[in-house]
Structure formats: C-alpha cells, structure tokens
Amino acid sequence: xxxxxxxxxxxxxxxxxxxxxxxxxxxxxxxxxxxxxxxxxxxxxxxxxxxxxxxxxxxxxxxxxxxxxxxxxxxxxxxxxxxxxxxxxxxxxxxxxxxxxxxxxxxxxxxxxxxxxxxxxxxxxxxxxxxxxxxxxxxxxxxxxxxxxxxxxxxxxxxxxxxxxxxxxxxxxxxxxxxxxxxxxxxxxxxxxxxxxxxxxxxxxxxxxxxxxxxxxxxxxxxxxxxxxxxxxxxxxxxxxxxxxxxxxxxxxxxxxxxxxxxxxxxxxxxxxxxxxxxxxxxxxxxxxxxxxxxxxxxxxxxxxxxxxxxxxxxxxxxxxxxxxxxxxxxxxxxxxxxxxxxxxxxxxxxxxxxxxxxxxxxxxxxxxxxxxxxxxxxxxxxxxxxxxxxxxxxxxxxxxxxxxxxxxxxxxxxxxxxxxxxxxxxxxxxxxxxxxxxxxxxxxxxxxxxxxxxxxxxxxxxxxxxxxxxxxxxxxxxxxxxxxxxxxxxxxxxxxxxxxxxxxxxxxxxxxxxxxxxxxxxxxxxxxxxxxxxxxxxxxxxxxxxxxxxxxxxxxxxxxxxxxxxxxxxxxxxxxxxxxxxxxxxxxxxxxxxxxxxxxxxxxxxxxxxxxxxxxxxxxxxxxxxxxxxxxxxxxxxxxxxxxxxxxxxxxxxxxxxxxxxxxxxxxxxxxxxxxxxxxxxxxxxxxxxxxxxxxx
Amino acid sequence: xxxxxxxxxxxxxxxxxxxxxxxxxxxxxxxxxxxxxxxxxxxxxxxxxxxxxxxxxxxxxxxxxxxxxxxxxxxxxxxxxxxxxxxxxxxxxxxxxxxxxxxxxxxxxxxxxxxxxxxxxxxxxxxxxxxxxxxxxxxxxxxxxxxxxxxxxxxxxxxxxxxxxxxxxxxxxxxxxxxxxxxxxxxxxxxxxxxxxxxxxxxxxxxxxxx
Numbered sequence: 001x002x003x004x005x006x007x008x009x010x011x012x013x014x015x016x017x018x019x020x021x022x023x024x025x026x027x028x029x030x031x032x033x034x035x036x037x038x039x040x041x042x043x044x045x046x047x048x049x050x051x052x053x054x055x056x057x058x059x060x061x062x063x064x065x066x067x068x069x070x071x072x073x074x075x076x077x078x079x080x081x082x083x084x085x086x087x088x089x090x091x092x093x094x095x096x097x098x099x100x101x102x103x104x105x106x107x108x109x110x111x112x113x114x115x116x117x118x119x120x121x122x123x124x125x126x127x128x129x130x131x132x133x134x135x136x137x138x139x140x141x142x143x144x145x146x147x148x149x150x151x152x153x154x155x156x157x158x159x160x161x162x163x164x165x166x167x168x169x170x171x172x173x174x175x176x177x178x179x180x181x182x183x184x185x186x187x188x189x190x191x192x193x194x195x196x197x198x199x200x201x202x203x204x205x206x207x208x209x210x211x212x213x214x215x216x217x218x219x220x221x222x223x224x225x226x227x228x229x230x231x232x233x234x235x236x237x238x239x240x241x242x243x244x245x246x247x248x249x250x251x252x253x254x255x256x257x258x259x260x261x262x263x264x265x266x267x268x269x270x271x272x273x274x275x276x277x278x279x280x281x282x283x284x285x286x287x288x289x290x291x292x293x294x295x296x297x298x299x300x301x302x303x304x305x306x307x308x309x310x311x312x313x314x315x316x317x318x319x320x321x322x323x324x325x326x327x328x329x330x331x332x333x334x335x336x337x338x339x340x341x342x343x344x345x346x347x348x349x350x351x352x353x354x355x356x357x358x359x360x361x362x363x364x365x366x367x368x369x370x371x372x373x374x375x376x377x378x379x380x381x382x383x384x385x386x387x388x389x390x391x392x393x394x395x396x397x398x399x400x401x402x403x404x405x406x407x408x409x410x411x412x413x414x415x416x417x418x419x420x421x422x423x424x425x426x427x428x429x430x431x432x433x434x435x436x437x438x439x440x441x442x443x444x445x446x447x448x449x450x451x452x453x454x455x456x457x458x459x460x461x462x463x464x465x466x467x468x469x470x471x472x473x474x475x476x477x478x479x480x481x482x483x484x485x486x487x488x489x490x491x492x493x494x495x496x497x498x499x500x501x502x503x504x505x506x507x508x509x510x511x512x513x514x515x516x517x518x519x520x521x522x523x524x525x526x527x528x529x530x531x532x533x534x535x536x537x538x539x540x541x542x543x544x545x546x547x548x549x550x551x552x553x554x555x556x557x558x559x560x561x562x563x564x565x566x567x568x569x570x571x572x573x574x575x576x577x578x579x580x581x582x583x584x585x586x587x588x589x590x591x592x593x594x595x596x597x598x599x600x601x602x603x604x605x606x607x608x609x610x611x612x613x614x615x616x617x618x619x620x621x622x623x624x625x626x627x628x629x630x631x632x633x634x635x636x637x638x639x640x641x642x643x644x645x646x647x648x649x650x651x652x653x654x655x656x657x658x659x660x661x662x663x664x665x666x667x668x669x670x671x672x673x674x675x676x677x678x679x680x681x682x683x684x685x686x687x688x689x690x691x692x693x694x695x696x697x698x
Numbered sequence: 699x700x701x702x703x704x705x706x707x708x709x710x711x712x713x714x715x716x717x718x719x720x721x722x723x724x725x726x727x728x729x730x731x732x733x734x735x736x737x738x739x740x741x742x743x744x745x746x747x748x749x750x751x752x753x754x755x756x757x758x759x760x761x762x763x764x765x766x767x768x769x770x771x772x773x774x775x776x777x778x779x780x781x782x783x784x785x786x787x788x789x790x791x792x793x794x795x796x797x798x799x800x801x802x803x804x805x806x807x808x809x810x811x812x813x814x815x816x817x818x819x820x821x822x823x824x825x826x827x828x829x830x831x832x833x834x835x836x837x838x839x840x841x842x843x844x845x846x847x848x849x850x851x852x853x854x855x856x857x858x859x860x861x862x863x864x865x866x867x868x869x870x871x872x873x874x875x876x877x878x879x880x881x882x883x884x885x886x887x888x889x890x891x892x893x894x895x896x897x898x899x900x901x902x903x904x905x906x907x908x909x
Contacts, residue, residue, distance in 0.1 A: 307775070310782055310815045405775040410815075413779040420748065421763070429745010429768060432776055457742060457770050459722035459795075487722065488739055495741045 137271035138217045139224050139232070145271075146235050148602075149556065150549040153595045155270030159542040160587035165275050166534025167584050175279040175534050176209070212280045221268055221281075222288055225261070228300040233264045237552055246551045249571070251311035253578035255540075255547035261301035262316045263548045266541035275534070282537060286529045289322070293522055296330065298323050308409050313540040317409040318525045324407050325518035335401060335510045339380060342366075346377050368395045368445045376445035380508025385455055391483060393446040397455060400439035403509045405432065406516040409525075431515055434500050441506035449501045453486060460487040539583045546574060546590060553597050562608055563600045570597055709752055709759040711884035713874055715867070716780055718806050719790035720798040721769035724826040727857035728790065729766050732867055737858050743768040746777055755871045761888075762867065774809065781813035785880045786820045786870045791841075793825045793854065794833040799840070807848055818880055820873040821850035824866055829856040 145152060169175045212218060224232040237246065237258060246258065256262035265285065272278045289299070298304050299319055305327040308317035346365045366378040371393055381398035388397035406428070408416060419425065433456075440452050454461045463484040490497060550571055557567040570593045577586045599607040717725045726740045726747070733749050747766045752759065765784070767777040781787070789806050791798040802823070810821065823845040825836065838854060845852035851869055855862035874880045 307778075310813070402772070408779045410782065413782050416779065420746070426745050426747060428776060429743075429773065432773070433744050436772055456772055457721055459720065460742060489741055492739055492741055496744060497742060
C-alpha cells in the first residue's frame with residue numbers, strides 16, 4: 001500500500017511515461033539492489049526498450065494496472081475540478097479541427113505540449129480505463145464500427161504492422177510463444193528472461209493462452225463470425241452503380257470478395273492490439289474450422305459448391321475447397337443411399353418377376369436387356385444420353401454419374417504441374433478415363449468400346465448413313481462396320497484407350513476408389529492453416545480488407561468531381577502494388593493511400609484542401625505532374641527507405657528502422673500537406689508515436 | 699542475363715504455352731510436328747501431355763514448355779488448372795469441321811476467360827488441316843473475323859505438311875516478348891530454375907522421352 005502510493009507519487013513528480021513506470025516495477029521484481037536498479041533503468045530509458053523489459057510480466061502488470069486504477073479513485077479532491085479538465089480537452093479538440101483520435105495513447109501524446117499536473121492525472125486515468133476496456137475487441141465494438149462507410153484505417157494499419165512483424169517471426173507458434181515483442185532484439189531479451197524464469201514463464205504463458213481462448217468476447221466473436229444467418233460486419237455496399245468494379249477489384253489485387261469470411265476475419269484481427277493475440281485468435285478460428293468440417297457444416301461467407309477462384313487469395317481458395325468438399329460428401333451419401341435402395345428394390349423385384357414380367361417393367365429400377373434376353377440392372381445411371389442406343393443390343397445409352405475432378409488451389413496446381421514436368425506422368429488423365437469407363441459399363445450393360453467413345457469422344461466416331469435406318473439397327477446379322485467406325489487414331493494399334501477399356505470393370509462412380517479424397521484434401525488445408533506463416537496470413541488479410549474499403553468507396557467517390565481523379569490514381573496504385581510479390585515493402589504506402597481515401601469520405605473539406613495544396617506545390621515547382629505520379633514518388637521513396645532499413649544489421653535494426661521510418665513518414669506528410677507545416681505537422685508525431693507505443697498495450 | 703542450369707543448354711527466357719481446342723482438331727499432331735517433324739497418327743490425348751522445345755527468336759534463346767490438353771468435355775475440369783500463369787495460349791480448330799470453329803467462341807474463349815490468371819497472356823488462333831482444301835468448311839476470312847473479335851493473331855497451317863507450323867510458335871513467342879509483364883515472368887522463371895539444376899535437367903530429359 002504505502003509502497004504503491006510512493007511509487008505513484010514518484011511517477012507523478014517526475015512525469016515519467018507510464019511505460020517507464022512499468023519498467024521500474026518489472027525491474028524491482030527481479031529484486032536487484034539499488035545500484036543495479038539505477039544502472040539498468042538508465043539504459044532502458046535511453047534506448048526506449050521499456051516495452052521489452054515489461055513483456056515477461058504481462059499478467060502481473062495487468063493486475064497492477066487495475067490496482068492503480070482503484071488508487072486513482074481514492075483521490076476525491078481532484079474530482080472537484082473535473083469540469084475544468086473537460087473544458088480544456090474540448091478546447092484542445094476544437095483547436096485541432098480533426099476527427100477525434102480513438103487511440104488513447106495518441107491522445108496522451110498530443111496532450112504533452114499542454115502539460116500540467118491536473119491534466120496529466122486525468123489523462124493517466126483515461127489511459128488506464130481505455131486500456132482496460134478496449135484491450136479486447138468485442139462484437140458490440142466491431143458492430144458499431146460498421147456504421148463507418150469503410151473500415152477504419154487504424155484496423156488496416158494494425159494488419160500492416162502484423163505483416164511487417166510477422167515477416168521476422170519464424171512461425172505462428174513462435175509468435176504465440178513470444179513474450180510479446182516483435183523485433184529480434186526483443187525476442188533475444190525475452191529468451192534470456194525465459195532462461196532465468198523458465199518454469200514461471202511457461203506457466204504464465206499457458207495461463208494466458210487458455211484465458212484468451214475462453215474469454216467471453218473471443219467466444220462471441222467466433223460465434224458471430226461463423227453465424228450463417230447473422231449480418232455481423234455487414235456494411236452498406238452500393239451494388240447497382242459499380243457492380244463490375246466491386247467484383248473485379250478484389251481479384252485484381254488477389255484479395256477476397258466483399259463480405260466474405262476472409263474479409264470479416266481481417267476486420268476482426270485488425271482490431272487486436274498485439275501480434276500474439278492476433279495469432280491466438282487465428283488458432284481459435286482454425287479450431288472452429290475443424291469443428292465445422294467434422295460436423296459437415298458449411299463455412300458462411302464462402303460459396304458452397306464452386307471450384308477455387310485462382311484470382312482470389314489462397315486463403316479464400318482454401319475456404320472454397322472446404323465447402324466444396326462438404327458438398328461432395330453430402331452428394332455421395334445421397335447417391336450411395338439411392339443406389340443401395342435401388343439394389344434392394346431390384347432384389348425384391350426379382351422374386352416378384354419370376355411370376356410376372358410386367359411387374360419388373362413397372363418398377364423405377366432401370367434394366368438393360370442383353371442379346372441373350374437376360375435383364376441386367378443398370379447401376380449409377382444418370383440420364384439418357386440423347387437418343388443414342390447401344391450398338392450391339394439396341395438398348396438406350398445412359399450417361400453415368402461420374403466422379404468429379406480434383407479441387408486444386410494455386411499452390412497445389414503448381415505442385416501438380418511440377419510433378420508432371422518432373423515425371424512425365426499422365427496418371428491423372430488415365431485415372432479419370434478409367435473411372436469414366438467403369439461407370440459407363442455399370443450403367444450400360446452390354447456396351448462395347450465403340451459405345452463409350454461415341455459418348456465420351458464423339459469426334460472419334462463416324463456414323464454410316466445406313467445406321468440411321470431402324471431396320472438396319474435391329475438387324476443382328478449386319479456387321480459392325482456397316483453402322484460406323486472409330487477414327488483412325490482410335491483404331492491404331494497400342495491405343496491406350498482400348499487397353500484401359502479391357503482393364504475396366506463395371507463399377508458405379510460412388511463405389512469406386514475416389515479420384516479426389518475430400519478428407520485428405522481438407523486435412524491438408526487445416527494443417528496448412530496451423531503451419532501458416534504469419535506474414536502469409538496477415539498479408540492476405542491486409543489485401544482483402546484493402547479491397548473491401550476501396551470497393552465500397554468507389555461508387556461514393558467516382559461521381560465526385562473533386563475526388564474522382566485522386567481516387568482512381570489511388571486505386572491504380574494499389575492494384576500495381578498488390579500484383580507485385582513484395583507486399584512487405586509496400587504495406588506502409590498502401591496504408592497511406594487508404595488513409596487518403598478515408599479522408600475523402602470522412603473529412604472532405606480537409607481532403608479538398610490537401611489536394612489544392614498539392615496542386616499549388618506542383619505549380620510552384622513548375623513541373624506539371626499528376627497526383628498519381630506524386631503519390632508514386634512519395635510512396636516509392638518510402639519503399640526504398642524501408643528496403644534499406646531492412647538490410648541493416650540486426651543489432652541496429654530496431655533503432656535505425658524506427659528513426660528512418662519516422663523521418664520518411666514526416667517527409668511524406670510534409671510533401672502531401674505542402675507549405676503549412678505548423679498545422680499539418682502536428683498529427684504526424686501523434687500518429688507515429690501511437691504506432692511505437694502500440695506494442696506495450698497488451 | 700543469360701543463364702544455364704544442369705545439363706540443359708542455356709536460355710534467356712522460359713515461357714509456358716497452352717494448346718486448347720476440340721478433340722481431334724490436331725493439337726497433338728501440331729505439337730509433335732513442331733518438336734520432331736513427325737507426321738504420324740497419334741492416339742487421342744488422355745488428360746494432359748507436355749513437350750519442351752528450345753529455340754531462338756528475335757535474338758533470344760527461349761525455352762518453351764508446351765502443354766497439350768485433351769479436348770473432350772470430360773477432361774475440361776481436370777485441365778483447367780493448366781491455364782494458370784500461361785503466357786501464351788493457342789486455340790486450335792479444324793478447317794474441315796465448322797463445329798470446332800464455332801466452339802472456339804462458344805466454349806474455349808470462355809474457358810480462357812474463366813481460368814487464365816494472366817491478364818496479359820497472348821492468344822493465337824490456329825486453323826489446322828489446310829492440306830485438305832477440298833473439304834474446307836471455314837474460310838480464312840471467317841477465321842480472321844474471329845481472331846479480330848478475340849483480339850489475337852490468326853495462322854492457318856497443316857500439321858501433316860508442316861505448313862506454317864513453326865510460324866505459329868515463333869509468332870506467339872514474339873508477341874509474348876513484346877509484353878513487358880510477360881517478359882519479366884519469363885526471365886523470373888529462368889532465374890528460379892537455376893536454383894534447381896537437377897530437377898530442371900531431369901525435366902528436360904523427360905520432355906524428350908514423352909510419347
């Protein structure tokens with residue numbers, strides 16, 4: 001009690017950032033003596049590594065935050081000037097003339113220039129309350145956000161951070177096991193801390209994981225995400241005006257259709273504050289997918305029976321395969337039951353037909369009569385094949401129910417192609433052809449190869465004119481060649497078709513060995529989900545959410561004479577950037593472009609002002625360049641800086657990367673806003689610092 | 699940059715070509731005629747087959763991986779995966795069978811639109827079997843009109859007499875090289891194959907062995 005009070009007072013006096021205070025408590029936990037405490041405290045403050053030191057004790061800090069929150073409430077004297085605080089805050093906001101910043105950390109940073117003791121205390125209180133209540137996204141929170149025309153850029157930004165951080169991680173499991181940092185430096189520190197307190201940390205991590213997955217908000221989000229009837233995360237999309245654009249943009253950038261499961265997942269994950277929680281939620285999603293597959297329930301927001309769309313992202317293709325496999329399993333069950341009931345019917349008919357042959361003809365069971373007069377059951381017959389009749393028996397030809405081909409996502413297509421190139425295998429084609437032959441034989445007793453060819457490959461059969469006359473068809477004495485003949489290539493010696501035909505047995509499709517094993521395919525996909533690299537997952541989600549925002553914005557802005565030019569320049573930029581394979585280097589630029597579109601929708605006056613300033617700046621330099629070229633120049637420069645920073649030594653990676661990133665960010669903003677730095681400059685430190693300080697928030 | 703891998707001769711660019719069209723129009727004969735000058739009757743293709751050819755066009759050494767698909771309807775879904783990332787697509791019809799020409803616009807161009815993931819891919823229309831002039835059912839003018847509609851070249855040829863056979867593939871390769879994005883893909887494919895010299899060499903050998 002007294003110690004806590006003293007700590008709080010000390011913090012208030014020195015005006016340390018809350019993160020610094022947390023660092024102090026963390027260091028005290030190690031029970032270092034006073035000298036070591038001072039020594040370690042100083043380097044941390046200097047290098048800005050407080051979040052790293054904090055991370056092993058996330059759970060403990062949370063409880064202390066709550067305790068501290070209670071402590072704040074015990075100071076009734078400050079309540080008296082509450083009105084003054086509110087007035088000051090209103091003045092600050094009015095002066096900025098900007099949309100309220102929903103990120104509390106950013107707000108706290110903005111307050112620094114106006115610091116005084118009472119205001120600081122209020123902000124600390126708000127900060128703690130915000131962390132407690134907003135740490136976990138909820139169904140209510142996300143539903144409220146859908147009132148915005150497009151997803152907030154903060155959500156996309158969080159996904160961008162995850163893409164960049166994820167590219168440095170080894171695997172999703174590493175992200176979950178990581179104490180919370182995302183940089184190599186933090187990971188190393190985390191490891192050393194684990195070495196010191198391995199057992200304690202392991203217990204805490206397990207506790208955190210189980211707490212997360214059973215958290216009420218997480219469970220509700222999962223239920224809403226997978227509710228087939230719900231309208232969770234549905235936005236107003238003007239589908240009349242730009243229907244083609246709405247469907248083409250996601251495919252141009254290799255994203256996912258609007259309102260699909262992928263896009264909704266992207267929006268949820270983008271609301272989590274740490275990479276670790278994003279990873280934990282994804283694992284929870286994979287568990288739910290396993291459950292749905294086991295129960296043979298369709299995934300909502302994904303077509304139920306479509307082959308993979310290779311122009312969408314791989315994640316969406318894989319969801320399509322899962323649903324398609326469910327459809328196929330359901331169909332096979334129905335077809336098998338139908339065949340079995342037909343055979344039972346046939347058995348009972350046989351007993352009755354010994355007495356009366358008319359009985360057999362009346363039943364729904366299909367028979368074919370052989371030349372010997374024997375009736376043979378047709379198995380797996382689907383529908384008559386036009387007016388074709390079997391050459392030898394004269395019976396109608398039935399198209400059989402056939403097996404469907406493989407469901408291949410883009411990665412499996414590449415593997416299949418490489419396999420064929422490497423081995424020269426034509427196995428897939430032969431397997432399907434053999435399967436078709438067996439199904440055809442089962443459905444058409446008494447058939448010959450020529451009958452199959454007439455059905456499967458019509459150009460390889462030539463009818464003789466005489467065969468069109470009924471009398472010739474039923475004249476058993478007429479030689480086969482009089483009715484028609486196979487093509488020369490089909491008659492050729494060594495033709496594989498004839499060899500396969502001789503090999504095939506009459507087996508209906510549903511009784512054959514499967515050409516494509518649904519269980520194997522989906523198990524492969526679910527395993528791939530568990531092993532998916534973080535940058536692959538978050539990259540696809542980032543692109544999908546980007547496509548949604550632009551798709552919704554297009555009909556709103558395309559008719560606006562002030563903004564349509566800039567909007568289409570932005571759209572062209574994202575299409576070009578996303579078709580390139582180096583997404584990691586472009587996410588920051590894409591976020592800025594998205595923010596521009598968001599501004600055009602939410603704050604058109606300021607956006608208009610920005611455009612005019614850009615035009616004035618262009619005019620002043622005397623170079624008539626299009627806004628897109630300016631954007632390309634700015635974002636291109638950003639990419640180069642990012643590329644350089646990535647190539648730096650690991651030991652300097654965090655510091656220099658942050659420094660250059662901040663510098664280039666400021667330069668970009670400065671260019672965008674032209675010659676009014678005092679006004680436009682102020683948002684930059686806020687937005688950037690919110691990114692930097694975002695990581696400590698757990 | 700010039701590259702080489704394993705036992706293969708060096709080449710600058712690597713492109714994927716796809717042959718499509720109705721069954722029996724002569725796709726396999728066209729390919730075999732181009733590769734080896736053979737003109738014998740070929741059994742109907744089952745599923746998909748491929749051959750690899752190296753040639754020099756426009757001063758560049760090219761490696762073409764040419765995928766030959768079975769045209770029967772039952773094989774259509776199976777072969778749809780081979781459209782992925784093809785830089786060139788050859789749509790073949792038989793000038794003596796009008797139905798095969800009609801199906802190019804009613805069936806095959808729709809397949810291309812549906813399955814091709816390469817927006818810039820180059821298409822070429824090929825009318826085969828012009829050696830059977832007395833049986834011709836589709837005029838050259840009709841072919842040109844469809845080619846214009848589909849936005850591609852037309853070449854009439856004969857796999858049997860080898861008339862225009864090499865021109866088909868060379869014209870296609872030249873058109874592919876004119877597209878910057880396809881040129882980049884072809885160059886990238888070469889660089890990638892350098893990393894797997896053993897596999898690449900094996901593929902080349904298998905290409906030669908395939909019937």
